[in-house]
Structures are given as structure tokens and as C-alpha cells.
Amino acid sequence: MKISPRAASWLQVAPMATVFVTMVLVPLCIIFAVSFLDYDFARVFPEIYLASWSDALGSRLTLDLYLTVGRFLIITWVITAFVGFWLAYFLVFHVRSSAIRLTLLAAAAIPFWTPGPIRMVSWVPLLGREGLVNKALMSLGVIDTPLTWLLYSDFAVVLAYINLLTLAMLGPITHSMAKIPRSLIQAAQDQGASEWQIIREIIVPLAKPGIAIGTIFIVTAVLGDFFIVKIMSGGQTNTPANAIATELAAFQYPPAAAKSVMLLVIVVALVALLLRFVDIRKELRD
Amino acid sequence: MADHIKTAKPKAAASGALNRRSVLKSGAAAVAASAFPAPMLWAQNIKDIKIVHVGQSYSTIPNIAEKANEDLDFTVEMQTAPDLTSQINRLLTQPKSIDVTDVSNTSMKYFTNRGILMPLNVKDYKWWDKTVPLFTKGTYENGEPYSMQGFAPIKAQYYTDETASAYSLEPTEWLVGVPLYYNADTLGIRPDLIGRPIESWAELLNSEFSGKVALQDGVNVGVPDAAMALEAMGDMTYVDKGNMTRAEIDATIDKLIEYKRAGHFRSFWTNFDQSVQLMASGEVLLQSMWSPAVTEVRTRGVECTYNGMKEGYRGWYIMMMAVSHLEGLQRECAIEYMNWFNSGWAGAFISRQGFYNSVPENVKGEMTENEYGYWYEGKKSTSDILNPFGKVMEKAGVIRDGGGLWDRMGNIGIWNTLMDEDRYLVRRWQDFLAA
Numbered sequence: 014m015k016i017s018p019r020a021a022s023w024l025q026v027a028p029m030a031t032v033f034v035t036m037v038l039v040p041l042c043i044i045f046a047v048s049f050l051d052y053d054f055a056r057v058f059p060e061i062y063l064a065s066w067s068d069a070l071g072s073r074l075t076l077d078l079y080l081t082v083g084r085f086l087i088i089t090w091v092i093t094a095f096v097g098f099w100l101a102y103f104l105v106f107h108v109r110s111s112a113i114r115l116t117l118l119a120a121a122a123i124p125f126w127t128p129g130p131i132r133m134v135s136w137v138p139l140l141g142r143e144g145l146v147n148k149a150l151m152s153l154g155v156i157d158t159p160l161t162w163l164l165y166s167d168f169a170v171v172l173a174y175i176n177l178l179t180l181a182m183l184g185p186i187t188h189s190m191a192k193i194p195r196s197l198i199q200a201a202q203d204q205g206a207s208e209w210q211i212i213r214e215i216i217v218p219l220a221k222p223g224i225a226i227g228t229i230f231i232v233t234a235v236l237g238d239f240f241i242v243k244i245m246s247g248g249q250t251n252t253p254a255n256a257i258a259t260e261l262a263a264f265q266y267p268p269a270a271a272k273s274v275m276l277l278v279i280v281v282a283l284v285a286l287l288l289r290f291v292d293i294r295k296e297l298r299d
Numbered sequence: 300m301a302d303h304i305k306t307a308k309p310k311a312a313a314s315g316a317l318n319r320r321s322v323l324k325s326g327a328a329a330v331a332a333s334a335f336p337a338p339m340l341w342a343q344n345i346k347d348i349k350i351v352h353v354g355q356s357y358s359t360i361p362n363i364a365e366k367a368n369e370d371l372d373f374t375v376e377m378q379t380a381p382d383l384t385s386q387i388n389r390l391l392t393q394p395k396s397i398d399v400t401d402v403s404n405t406s407m408k409y410f411t412n413r414g415i416l417m418p419l420n421v422k423d424y425k426w427w428d429k430t431v432p433l434f435t436k437g438t439y440e441n442g443e444p445y446s447m448q449g450f451a452p453i454k455a456q457y458y459t460d461e462t463a464s465a466y467s468l469e470p471t472e473w474l475v476g477v478p479l480y481y482n483a484d485t486l487g488i489r490p491d492l493i494g495r496p497i498e499s500w501a502e503l504l505n506s507e508f509s510g511k512v513a514l515q516d517g518v519n520v521g522v523p524d525a526a527m528a529l530e531a532m533g534d535m536t537y538v539d540k541g542n543m544t545r546a547e548i549d550a551t552i553d554k555l556i557e558y559k560r561a562g563h564f565r566s567f568w569t570n571f572d573q574s575v576q577l578m579a580s581g582e583v584l585l586q587s588m589w590s591p592a593v594t595e596v597r598t599r600g601v602e603c604t605y606n607g608m609k610e611g612y613r614g615w616y617i618m619m620m621a622v623s624h625l626e627g628l629q630r631e632c633a634i635e636y637m638n639w640f641n642s643g644w645a646g647a648f649i650s651r652q653g654f655y656n657s658v659p660e661n662v663k664g665e666m667t668e669n670e671y672g673y674w675y676e677g678k679k680s681t682s683d684i685l686n687p688f689g690k691v692m693e694k695a696g697v698i699r700d701g702g703g704l705w706d707r708m709g710n711i712g713i714w715n716t717l718m719d720e721d722r723y724l725v726r727r728w729q730d731f732l733a734a
Contacts, residue, residue, distance in 0.1 A: 053722065055391060055409040068726070077733040134576065143581045161510055164582075165566045247566025248516040249559065251733035259732070262384045263518070263725045264409060 041277075048270035055264035065271040074256070075275075082252040085167070085242070086235045089174040093231055094224060096175070097182030101223070102216065105190040106198075118187065121180050133244040136173070140164040165247030173245045178234055182227035189223030190216065225291035232283050236276065348373035348632045352399045353389065355380055357652075358479065358617070362687065363645045371639055373632045390415060394622050398633050401479055401619040405519055405717040407455040407466075417623040418463040419474040423634050426641050426658045427474070431708075434478040434616075434657055437468065439709045445614075449523055449541025449714030452478070452616045476620035477637045478657035480649055483612030483707040484520075487578055487588035491602045500524070500608045500712075501531035502585060509563050513577050513586035516567035518724050523613055523713045524587045525555055531610050541716040545723055552727040556734040571595075578603055587613070590653035593700075594692050605700040611712025612701075650674050651687040655704060677703025 016024070051062035069075055100121070108114045124132065139145050140163040147159040162168055193216065201211050239254035251259075253276045260269035352359060352375060359377035367375040380386035383402070387409055390400060394415045410416050421427050432438045437453030439445055447454070458473040459465045466475065488497045493508075503512055503524065515521040526540035534554060537547055558564065565583050568574040575595045577583040588605065596603040619640060621633040639645075646656030647665035651674070656662045663671050672678035677699060684693040701707040718724055 054411075054717075055387065056413075074729055074733055081733070134572070137576055137580050137582070141580050141582055161565075243569070247513075247564075248569060249564060249567060249732070251729060255732070256729050259729060260725065263721065264384075264387065265722060265725060268726075 041274075044270045045274055048267050048274055050267050052265055052267045057266055062267065065268040068268065069271040069275050074251075075253075078251055078253045078256055079279075081250060082236060082254075085171060085174065085252070086232065088171050089178060089235055090228060090231050092171075092175050093179045093182040094227065096179050097186050097227060098220070098224070100179075100183050101186040101190050101220070102212070104187055105193075106216075118183075121183055124176050124180070129240065133173070133241070136164065136169065136245065140169060140172075165245070165249060167246070167250065169245040170242050170250065173241050174235060174238075177241070178231050181230035181234065182224075185226040185230070186220055186223035189220045193219050222291040222296050225287050226293075226296070229284055229287050232287070233280060236280050236283075344628055345372045345632065346374075348629055350375050350398045350629075350632055350636050351378060351396070352376070352401075352636070353378045353380055353386060353397045354401045355383065355386060357649075357654075358401045358619075360648070360687075363640075363648055366644055366648075367636065367639060370644075371632075371636065373635075375636060390622070395624050397622050398625060398629065399619060399621050399636055401476075401617055403615060403617045403715065404452060404455045404475075405450045405615075405715050407450075407475065408717050408721075411466075412464055414463075414623055416463070416476070417621040417625060417630075417633075418458050418461060419476065419621065419634070419637070420461075421472045421474055424474060424477055425638050426661065429660045430478060430657045431659065433481065433708065435470065440705050441709070446611065446711050446713060447541075448537075448539050448712070449614075449716035451541075451614075451714045452481070456618075476618035477641060479617050479619050479640065480654040481614065481616040481657065481708065482590055482654050483607070483614050483701070483711060484587060484589060485605055485607050485612050485701070486585055487574075487593045487596070488604045488606070489578065489581070489584045489602065490604050492581065492584050497585065497606075498609050499531050500527035500610050503528040503587075504532060504534075504558060504563065506563075508585050509561065510565055511582075511584045512564060513566045513568055513574070513583045514564055515574075515587055516569045518721065518728050519715050519717055520587065520613070520615075521567065522551070522724065522728070523716055526551060527608075527610055527613065527713055529554055531608075541713050542718050543720060543724070545720055548718075548720060548724050548727055552731050555731050559731065559734050575599075594653055594686070598690065598692065607701045607707060607710060608712070611710045612707060613713050613715065614708065614711040615715040648687045651685065651692075655708065659704065673697070673699055675704045677706055 047057055048065055049061055049063065051058040051060040104114050104117055108117065127135075137144065141147070142159045142161060142164075144163070146163060147156075150156045151159065197215060198211060201215055206214070237254055239252065239258045242250055242252050243255060243258075253272060257269045257272045257276070260266075260272070350373060352364075354377070356379050359379045361377070364375055364377040380389065383406070386400070386402065387406060390397060390402075391409065391413070427435060432440060432442070433445065434452050434456050436442075437444060437451065437456075445451060453468055455466050455475050456478075457467040457469070457471045458475060459467040459471060461473055463473065463475075486497060486500070486503065502508065503514075515524060523541055526535065526537060526543070529535040529551060530537060530540060535547070535550060537543060540547070543551065566573075566577055568577060568586070571589065571592055574586065574588050574592045577586065578588065578592075578596045579599050579601045590605065593603050593605040619637055621630065621637065625633050641656065641658045641661060643658075643661035643663075643665040646658060646662040647670075650656055650662055650666065651670065653674070655675070659675055662675070666674070669681045670684065673680045673684050673693070680693055680695050680697050682695045683691050684697070686692045
């Protein structure tokens with residue numbers, strides 16, 4: 014039996030398309046529909062109620078939530094991109110033995126060796142009022158009273174993000190850099206380019222896809238996170254994802270649905286924007 | 300509507316239970332549940348019955364499941380929901396996967412008129428006459444009515460009738476559920492770091508402890524606690540701080556935002572472990588806590604007291620109920636299991652964690668005199684007090700903070716709550732968290 018190429022392509026996409034439609038699109042449509050309904054005590058009534066949307070789109074709360082998460086995102090991105098770039102540069106161009114390179118790359122994954130909840134709990138003995146950092150600073154005479162902003166603060170949230178997400182930046186950048194032909198660098202050196210010129214003219218442009226992919230990881234991780242921010246801020250910081258979690262815990266589905274749709278649109282828009290800087294297909298092919 | 304009708308149980312099943320119950324009673328039934336003589340036919344089928352009890356880690360304890368399976372002729376399978384949200388969601392969306400559950404009475408508004416939970420005829424529950432009057436009559440032991448601020452137990456203890464469509468403040472023959480646990484919560488205190496007595500909820504917002512207090516992260520506990528403090532300070536007056544009006548919610552949240560911006564709160568806690576860690580690590584000197592969490596702090600060698608405040612304790616209550624899809628023998632076994640749960644052994648087990656059981660008389664027989672004296676009667680311990688797993692909780696010569704059952708449960712200032720204006724409160728709580 015002969016199948017036309019057209020039919021064959023349809024058959025090939027069918028399994029994934031089925032999963033995507035039934036597990037993603039249909040639930041999304043339901044969530045979108047629910048966001049327009051009235052609700053009370055874990056019930057959703059089939060009556061149109063637009064306040065979930067007017068609140069999501071026009072309240073001071075929404076502005077505060079996105080300003081907070083936007084601040085976390087920018088700080089985290091700047092630091093992880095900076096650290097990730099230079100670590101990758103060091104690993105790819107200065108570490109000669111590939112065994113050592115792999116070992117060092119694996120070492121960057123150490124934060125993931127322990128489960129999330131335990132990792133979060135263990136910040137307290139480190140950063141707490143009577144934690145190691147405060148004790149060390151006090152015994153060195155740097156401070157007289159313990160620093161309280163080390164924990165349950167924006168600082169603590171960003172620190173945890175950097176701790177976890179630097180790897181998400183390091184990986185893709187290392188991958189991009191590793192693909193840069195050595196002959197290109199050598200040619201530049203032969204022409205008398207300084208190391209800094211090589212970095213600026215060759216490595217940064219060619220590492221851009223890695224930076225873009227790393228950025229996608231950071232954007233989705235920070236915007237979607239509610240656990241780290243909850244633990245590290247001591248529940249005292251509210252982000253869009255936390256607001257959704259609070260509403261779900263109160264069984265208030267329509268406002269949670271409106272906020273979720275809104276967050277989804279923003280994340281998708283950011284990712285779409287970032288994808289303009291990188292050809293994912295090309296990255297996967299090479 | 301179809302759901303609604305389901306709550307009305309076939310009469311045959313109800314009267315069947317009655318007959319068996321009276322047979323059991325005549326069999327001199329004061330012994331353990333396992334000793335009950337059962338009719339032959341019943342005994343043969345019962346082995347195949349499995350009762351699925353879905354609760355949270357504080358109720359679905361493996362030791363209790365083991366003992367239940369030892370005592371009862373049918374199988375009990377306990378399943379632990381990771382948190383209240385998933386438990387309630389499962390009850391609301393897949394009630395048929397559950398036979399028996401236990402939730403706090405403040406969750407009852409999610410189930411009102413949905414036909415999910417089974418009303419229990421008082422005749423099917425053996426221990427109602429011996430149950431403390433907090434639940435049966437809505438009073439303290441001395442007959443005085445208790446505070447109705449918040450979700451007082453009597454507000455969702457009786458249904459007006461078998462249709463389970465409305466709650467009754469007056470006793471009826473239809474119970475919403477079987478009372479399991481209850482307790483009187485108050486502020487946990489680090490006396491070594493504070494150095495003076497703490498006797499009022501107002502201290503929670505005292506600037507002296509700025510940056511060193513924590514609040515429970517939620518509108519059902521954290522808000523009533525904060526309201527107790529605001530009222531005690533004279534900053535707020537409420538008609539019913541357990542069920543605020545929108546204006547009262549606004550005023551309360553606005554005040555709390557001021558405190559939060561001034562850095563008054565060190566952290567908010569959402570679970571047992573966090574509250575223990577905050578207190579034991581010295582991050583926090585003063586916070587609302589659960590009794591077992593205070594004990595846990597103490598077993599780590601850190602001083603922590605838990606005395607009552609002059610405005611009273613914050614009370615709470617968890618009850619057990621069967622799910623309404625149950626029929627015939629399965630239903631009878633579920634009822635049997637609920638009766639077993641309060642027959643003493645399980646009650647004694649949870650009492651050793653610092654909670655109270657609703658039938659103290661049954662618990663008394665399962666505890667040593669020393670244990671019962673310490674946990675329930677406010678007596679000085681005569682030897683080591685062990686937790687259910689054999690760990691030493693207190694040495695000899697210690698009196699429980701706050702005293703005996705009625706010293707603590709007899710002085711409730713507010714109950715955990717789910718306010719009528721929950722939707723508005725959660726929205727304003729978001730503002731507070733974002734501030």
C-alpha cells in the first residue's frame with residue numbers, strides 16, 4: 014500500500030497533535046472560559062462575571078505583582094548571564110582537558126543534588142539571624158548586630174534563583190561556544206586580534222543563540238516560580254504565580270484562571286520575542 | 300439537583316444499620332470494637348470490604364491504620380493528601396474514590412448542599428452522649444455558651460434534616476460528622492529571649508518585637524490571629540472578628556499593611572516544619588503555633604512556652620465524615636470505622652501529640668494515669684511523658700502549658716474561620732502579601 018507524502022506527514026504529526034490538542038489546547042480553552050464566570054466557595058456558576066478580568070488587567074495589585082517579578086527577572090538575568098558567560102568562556106577556551114571541563118560542568122549542577130525542599134530549608138542555618146554568615150561576620154567584627162536582610166527578603170529570593178539558574182544559562186552558552194571553530198579564533202589571533210577583540214567580535218556574536226536559549230530558561234523559570242519566592246521571602250513577597258497559587262488554595266478558580274491566562278500570554282510573548290534572536294531548528298540540527 | 304437527591308439515603312440501609320446497632324448494644328458493648336459479635340452473613344462478606352480513608356498526615360497515621368485493621372473485620376486503607384487543597388479538590392471532583400475523610404469544620408462551606416458528604420444519624424454514632432458539649436450542645440463543660448466568633452463547632456455540627464441542605468444550631472438527629480480532634484491554639488513564646496511574661500494577643504503587634512514575629516500565612520488562621528491582636532491593642536473593634544464585614548476587612552488589612560511595610564513580620568509560615576524552624580532557629584520570638592509544634596521546638600532543647608492569653612485561645616476542630624456514595628454493607632463499615640476511631644485507642648494516640656479527642660472518657664482507658672493527667676487534667680506529670688512514637692516529650696514534674704482540657708478549651712476567644720466575605724478577604728490578603 015502506498016501512502017501519499019501528504020498523508021504520511023499528517024500521520025506523523027497525529028500523535029503529537031492529539032496530545033497537544035487534548036492535553037494543552039482544550040484545557041486552556043476551559044481555563045479561559047472559566048475566567049469569565051462567577052464563583053463562590055469552590056463553586057463556579059455559569060453566569061458571566063467580568064470582575065476577574067477587570068481586576069487582573071486594571072488593578073494596582075497586578076502592577077505590583079509584575080513589577081516585583083520583573084525586578085527579580087532582570088537582576089537574575091543580568092547576573093546569571095554575566096556569570097554564565099564567563100564560566101562558559103573559561104570552560105571552553107581555557108580549560109584544555111575535556112575531562113576536567115566535564116567535571117567542572119558537572120560541579121555546576123551540585124545545587125541539584127539535593128531535593129528542592131531540603132535545599133530551601135538549609136538556607137536558614139546559613140543566612141538566618143543566627144546563621145553561619147552572620148556568625149562569621151560578627152566574629153570578624155564587621156557587624157555588631159545580625160543582618161536580617163540576608164533571609165526572608167528580595168536578596169534571598171534572587172540569591173536562590175542565581176544559585177539554581179546559573180546552570181540554565183551556563184549550559185546553552187557552553188554549547189554555543191563549543192561549536193565555534195578553533196580555526197576562526199586562530200585566524201583572528203594570526204591577524205593580531207587581542208583576546209578582548211576576539212571575545213567581542215567573534216565569541217559574543219556566535220554565543221548569542223546560547224544566551225537567548227538560556228534567557229528563555231530564566232524567563233520561564235522565574236515567571237513560573239512560586240515555591241522559591243514563597244520560601245525565600247518567608248511568604249512576604251507576592252508574584253503573579255504566587256497570587257494564582259493563593260487563589261487556587263482558596264478554591265477561587267475564575268480569578269486564578271484570568272491571572273493564569275494573562276501570565277501565559279506574557280510568557281509566550283517574551284519567548285516569541287527571544288526566539289527572534291535564535292533559530293531553534295538550526296541549533297538542534299547542528 | 301441529582302447530587303442533592305443522592306444525600307437522601309435509602310431507608311432500608313438506615314434501618315438496617317439501626318438493627319445491627321441495637322444488636323451490638325445488647326451485646327454488652329463497652330469493649331473494643333473488634334469484640335462485637337456480628338451476624339454470620341455479615342461476617343462472611345465483610346472481609347471483602349475496603350474503606351478508603353483520605354486525610355492529611357495528622358490523621359492518616361500508619362500506626363492507626365495498622366490498629367484499625369487489627370481491630371476491625373474489614374480492611375481500612377489510609378491515603379494521605381499532601382495538603383488541604385488537594386484533599387478538598389479530590390472530595391469535590393472524585394468523591395467516589397473516597398469512603399471516609401476528615402476535614403476541619405471551616406471547610407464545610409465548600410460542601411454545603413453539594414451532596415458529597417453523608418449526614419450521619421445520631422443513632423448510628425455510639426459515642427454522642429459521651430462527646431464533650433463543645434460539639435453536642437455548643438457550650439463549655441459548665442454549660443456556658445462559648446464564643447461564636449469564627450467558625451464555632453456548633454455552626455456546622457447538625458443538619459436541619461436528612462437532606463443535609465442546611466445547618467442547625469439546635470441539636471437534631473442528623474450529624475454533619477464525627478468530631479475527631481480539637482485544640483486551643485495560642486502564641487508560642489521564646490521566654491529565654493523575651494524575658495517577661497506574654498499575656499495578651501496585643502504583643503503580636505507590639506513594636507518591641509518588630510522583625511521578630513511571624514504570622515500564619517492564610518486567611519483562616521493568620522487573619523483571626525491578627526484580628527485578636529488588633530482588637531486587644533484597641534486599634535480595632537469588630538462585631539464578629541471571625542466573620543468580618545467588608546469595611547472591617549479593609550481596616551484590618553490596611554493596618555496589617557502598615558505593620559508589614561514597617562518590617563514588623565519576620566516571616567509567614569504555611570506548615571508545621573516552617574513554624575518549628577522559625578522558632579527553634581531564633582528567627583522569631585513570638586508567633587501563633589500548634590501545640591505539637593511547640594513540643595517539637597522543646598524536644599530540640601529550645602525553651603518555648605504556650606500559655607493562654609487573657610483574650611482567650613483560638614479554637615479549631617476537625618471532624619470525620621463518610622462520603623454519600625456509600626451503600627449497604629460498605630456504608631455500615633464506614634460508620635463502624637468512624638465509631639472505632641473514637642473508641643479510645645486512636646484518640647489516645649493523637650492525644651499524645653497534644654490534640655484533644657472528643658470522647659475523653661474513651662481515651663482515659665487507653666492512657667496511663669500519668670498521661671491522662673498531664674494531657675487532659677492539668678496535673679503534674681509523675682514520670683516521663685512520651686509521644687506516640689516513644690520519644691520523651693516532657694520529664695516528670697511538668698504541668699501542661701495552660702492547664703487541663705477545660706482551662707484551655709474553656710476559654711476560646713475566636714475559632715478558626717472561613718468568612719462569608721472570603722472572596723473579598725482573599726483579594727485584600729493578596730494586597731497585603733504584595734505590600
